[in-house]
Amino acid sequence: MKPWRTGLLVIATSLVAAFWAPLPASAFGESDTRGEAEGKQIAASVSQSGIKVTQIGGPTGGKRGTLASVDVNWKPPPCWYEPAFTPAQLKTFAETNGEGNVSIRQGWQGTRLWTDHFRDEKDAANYFAAPSTVAGYKNYNLGEDGHFWRGVAPNVLGIDDTSLCGRLMFWQNAGQIPDVPNAPTSKTLAEYAYDKIKVPETEVELRPTAKSTVNLPTWVWLDKGTFQEVKVRAALPNTGLWAETTAKPVALHLDPGTPDATTYPASGDCTINEDGSIGTPYAAGRASEAPPCGITYLRATGGSPYQLKASVTWEISWPGSDGTGGNLPNGTFESTQVIDVQEIQSVNR
Known part of the structure; x- marks a missing residue:
């Protein structure tokens, strides 16, 4: 059945694909952090990055605040790609939850959408970035070493280009950074940390x-x-x-x-x-x-x-x-x- 739009939702019978806004973190459980035990991964909202920021120098007590850039035109990167699931974590998530973001602008609600694409090799439509159709995966790539990567954007609605970081979640072998636009770099992390400095x-x-x-x-x-x-x-x-x-x-x-x-x-x-x-x-x-x-x-x-x-x-x-x-x-x-x-x-x- 062809999806139809209602506000920010695209609905296909009992399966729902949410567009233009990430699903809330509550859709994934009480925690919005990664690093859970193998097979029990809780996927954060795409507005929540997995980047870990730790202060390693300077005062930590007293009243503190964040910096304002003297360059009013400078902004940190609006989005980038990050590892989201191992194969085992994706299998558990898809078959027991099945409600979450498959890209920064596209959410899938219902296990069938996830199992069709990541387990049963069925193609999936990508409405906001190229390619428009993505080939499916066999059994979540179980047995392979790597992660499924997904776009992350602290402020999805603030991105003017709807295709930016809009790829559906994709596979990348371990030890490799994807060769795609907006792949993360050290500079990405440095700029992300700018707003975290107190x-x-x-x-x-x-x-x-x-x-x-x-x-x-x-x-x-x-x-x-x-x-x-x-x-x-x-x-x-x-x-x-x-x-x-x-x-x-x-x-x-x-x-x-x-x-x-x-x-x-x-x-x-x-x-x-x-x-x-x-x-x-x-x-x-x-x-x-x-x-x-x-x-x-x-x-x-x-x-x-x-x-x-x-x-x-x-x-x-x-x-x-x-x-x-x-x-x-x-x-x-x-x-x-x-x-x-x-x-x-x-x-x-």
Whole structure:
């Protein structure tokens, strides 16, 4: 019977093929992770990658957040292919569950669709990528060493090209990366890890600490131990692929929260010193000096404190298992501190 569309579903009698959106993770059990015991694989939604990201360097406690790329046009890869099932895992899944994604835009509900194609060698239609018809497999390729691969997309609906990573799940021998467009690389993992990096909040040291004074500098600095490199390792199981993505702090930008202020330097960009610190700590007797990193407020707050924004720029680099490496766009992380400014003509030194 020819399928017909209802919303996001294509229905064929009692068998259902869901298009344009991955089935929810709940369709596969309570877990959305891979790595279950042989024969008991739980297949995650195609919006869930099997890439494992582990922080291997830098602070892990305190308040942290993700980076925003300084290049607004840069985005991580929208999709790629990953190993999904061994033959034994696919047999168990197909014959006891049979509800899941066979590609990033095509879901099969009902064991017959899975057993027809992956056990009984029947061809299957691929509605969103070439080839439009895919030859079937014999008995799930049991006895062979390898995996069935499938497209993965963190945001399926955000992919403009409907054919991108749209192949039906296909076989690849063990120890090999498929020779197809959008096959994973170390760079894929490095870019995926970009959004997983957690950096510490930017809470700068200020002097004076309680209140600043109109026309007298507020010194700003960060001790060398405050900001360290953050390194994460991303690995894709059953491929040998990995990448280590490192975020290194390289500059602090100050936004005083009002146009009635002067920043030091004038750009508001305080660079990292050779020892890893930023700026210079205030010392007694230097209250009237222009600091290497700081702000002079020209108007009192008048009961409504200024919102001092401090953002650290992080330089991103990576090496990978395939011998490649390089840089990704710098990232920034911003935090806000409340600052009061009083209008008096003296200050304790």
